[in-house]
Amino acid sequence: MAGARPKVVIVGGGFGGLWAAKALAKSKVDVVVIDRQNHHVFQPLLYQVATAVLSPGEIAQPIRRILHNYKNIEVVLGEVVEVDPANKQAVLGDGVRVSFDYLIIAAGARHSYFGHDDWETSAPGLKTLDDAVEIRRRVLLAFEMAERDAYLQNRKRQLNFVVVGGGPTGVEMAGAIADIARQALAKDFKAIRTADAHVVLYEGSDRILGTFAPELSDSAKQQLEDIGVEVQLKSFVSEIEPGRVKVGEDWIDCDVVVWATGVAASSLGKKLGVETDKAGRVFVEPDLSIKTNKDIFVIGDMASIKQADGTPVPGVSPAAMQMGEQTAKNILAELDGRPRKPFEYNDKGTMATIGRSKAIAEIGKFKFRGFIAWLMWLFLHVFFLIGFKNRLAVMTDWFWAYLTRERSARLITGKAEHMHDAIEFLQAARSRDTRSKSKTTV
């Protein structure tokens, strides 16, 4: 490096990258955060954008904005596609090389389609703001098309929503769709009863939210069923086509499918030349560096590391934040001639929300369910939302939604072509729906 100040390059402005950057702020190193997007997304609330409770702007902030007070931190919009450990450079999509003394890779993970990447068009996942806006568009369009058919053609039909995967995202999505169908949308549609919409959650294992205590899984299932969600356990989705999914041997017709299972870490992990697990997560050393190069760290959802009790550190945002902070501290310690410390995950408890006033939480030995768990969830998430302005707006929106059961973010956006694609897609699904129905009745 030309300058006297060591340079830390951080790939990704998610929780891991951002917390690493903040811990390096005002220190003796120069920091560059590189992200494909210009904004940090508060992922735990993505499902609220997908169900039109919140607007995209309420759960996202420009990374540049979050870090603008720190003179030693620069933010660059770009995609790191390769790492050149020998020359200590990160390579961007257009070939530009960024030199580093230390590299922190925090590029996150997406959902995995288990080799069926073609399913993504029919069953989008929920990892980015664009994913959320796309799912919102599909959910709202499904209701619009049903209303249109009922009003213009006097053709009533069942609306079906399918969520694949009973982890936190799947449970949140299923609960939130059921919520808006029963509450927020009910008054606005006149030819259909939105509350009649059917939401099914398919989970492969024998309980949902498998990382929680079994009694909380049971409670979550009951809470989902209370708001009308059908929960199907030990059910594997084996095929997906536009407008229907195959579960076991049966094809199930549906208007919208949301994919919420599987983990595929950023492909950058596999390019490092070190061992990864099946999901593409890098097996990291105790200090989160990679085996072949102690100046390259992999953190967050991309890292595979075990806790003292042998269980893996979960892919949740608190873990990513802690890894980011620890890595920053280790770099600064080393520059001061002190040894690095191994990473230890401090589990402060986990919670999952199910719907309005419904949630579960597990904090050490304590277990909470229902309204009290939901309140805990609410305050924790609002508290963590980055930036005072956002916190205020989200609070207002939630409070408003709670009082009036309305939704303020219900816009279907997208280029006209996309809209037409979506309409054709829904029509194709419907006409098959009609065909299969007539087949049954004939």
Place this chain on the structure above:
Amino acid sequence: MAGARPKVVIVGGGFGGLWAAKALAKSKVDVVVIDRQNHHVFQPLLYQVATAVLSPGEIAQPIRRILHNYKNIEVVLGEVVEVDPANKQAVLGDGVRVSFDYLIIAAGARHSYFGHDDWETSAPGLKTLDDAVEIRRRVLLAFEMAERDAYLQNRKRQLNFVVVGGGPTGVEMAGAIADIARQALAKDFKAIRTADAHVVLYEGSDRILGTFAPELSDSAKQQLEDIGVEVQLKSFVSEIEPGRVKVGEDWIDCDVVVWATGVAASSLGKKLGVETDKAGRVFVEPDLSIKTNKDIFVIGDMASIKQADGTPVPGVSPAAMQMGEQTAKNILAELDGRPRKPFEYNDKGTMATIGRSKAIAEIGKFKFRGFIAWLMWLFLHVFFLIGFKNRLAVMTDWFWAYLTRERSARLITGKAEHMHDAIEFLQAARSRDTRSKSKTTV
């Protein structure tokens, strides 16, 4: 019609259509509002979304939501592509026919590229929420790419923004881009000085905002120049390519072009078989019906009609609202056996905003400029924003932006492919920029 209640079909949920619907609420007719989008957009504030001051959700509301309290009004998502006057039916894109007793066509207008529709890719207009989000993306990306080049490759270059057309939209856009470059973005970018960005406004005639009094046009030009915008009068853009525009004989390099001139009424007008003007506006009768069918009305930006003094009714939102209301009243009068009244435009004054604390207003003989005009503009627009919730949020955002000169809506969204397209586009523009520069220096 089967039922005893007459049926009014309204095409378009803009100001004209919405005001017609509201005036028919709780009356003896059934109303169907058909729109391609599910939301009404408060168009006068679109430029604030395009410059990242407001979020899309703050200036738009689902049409269904706005009208949900009225039992006699149904809202349908769909595109009317044809009208069948003989059978009194509106035909949707998928062939479905909607019968009417009265039809109110309020499908609006877009910008016209004067036969060069291929320019739209390089120079998007600003009529829909998607347009605004696209322009926001380009403006923010231009700054991001400049920062990236300056930081990673030590390559500084001039950022150029071009706005074509000196009407209200063009003036607002030019002023708002200059504003964010000088204020909101300044602190966030470290390798470039965003305030150095150059904004040029090209206007073909000899003054901007030509519908105002000449002294107000002069004031507006001065106010624009005060915030660093270069205003070029009598300047015609004769060609547009990615990254540059031709003005007279000169090619001008630019990072972003915004098209804000020309009017092209919805193509539905031309399909009615009656005479239209060059912009596709339908010459309507004094009661806003079309010559060949007194039960079909054309209102808002699609209608061409003269005031008592011989000047045309301007294509502004108050005119559209008044037309919508008048048409509704005429229909109800006729059903009561009373005669229709001719439409008379009540001009309550016009205003145009130029930037933070800068505007002009003309109300009868009274002329206002600067801060006082801006305050009038601000309160009028907030007042008119539909829905209490939106009013509150926009107020908060503005107040916040005013106090802190920050921007809360600065997200670059869009599918990854679009992002790559945009980056390639900007890079193509830049490399030509470099070529042409080296040509000059050699």
